[in-house]
Amino acid sequence: MSRPRATGAADSRCPSCAAPVLTQWVGTVAALKVTADLTPLTPEQQAAVLEPNRLVWCLYRASAHSTPRLRWITASHPTGCTHPHVTEHRCPPAEPTTLF
Template sequence: MSRPRTTGAVDSRCPACAAPVITQWVGQVAALRATVDLTPLTPEQQATVREPNRLVWCLYQGGPHTPPRLRWATPPHPPDCGHPHVTEHRCITEPTTLF
């Protein structure tokens, strides 16, 4: 069995709506696979979109030569964090079929 990827993220596009997203396994013990939009959210927007099954993530960029990494944005995450915060992706358009 392969180990979940916990460092770095994969830039891609949503197969249904083609929105730019990042997908990454987050966590060390019980990893959660997150696919997030790349649009940063203001604190007000974060409060609006956060739901029990739709989390807000901190998009941490460690340095110029490291890939972005998602971090939990729940306590004890600092409220004045300077990194962008993003949320899990939800398609805003209906998926298209090829047939």
């Protein structure tokens, strides 16, 4: 058992591409481990990334100093939500540095 400590801030890095990510268990009944990018998406980007296996999350912060929490975006989610919406992290394609 470790001491309780704040998790979920941008202290995680993707082990593959080192991008800052947020890894959190989301949900109370069937918790889902989510690794999210920290870049907020515009509504257009959210629509573009939406696909059956890729979810968009609401990065909710109760106050400026509280730990951000990923929330499900449900049907009742406000359309004018002011929190950043982020999506699941995917590593960018590797740079083709070995060509030529």
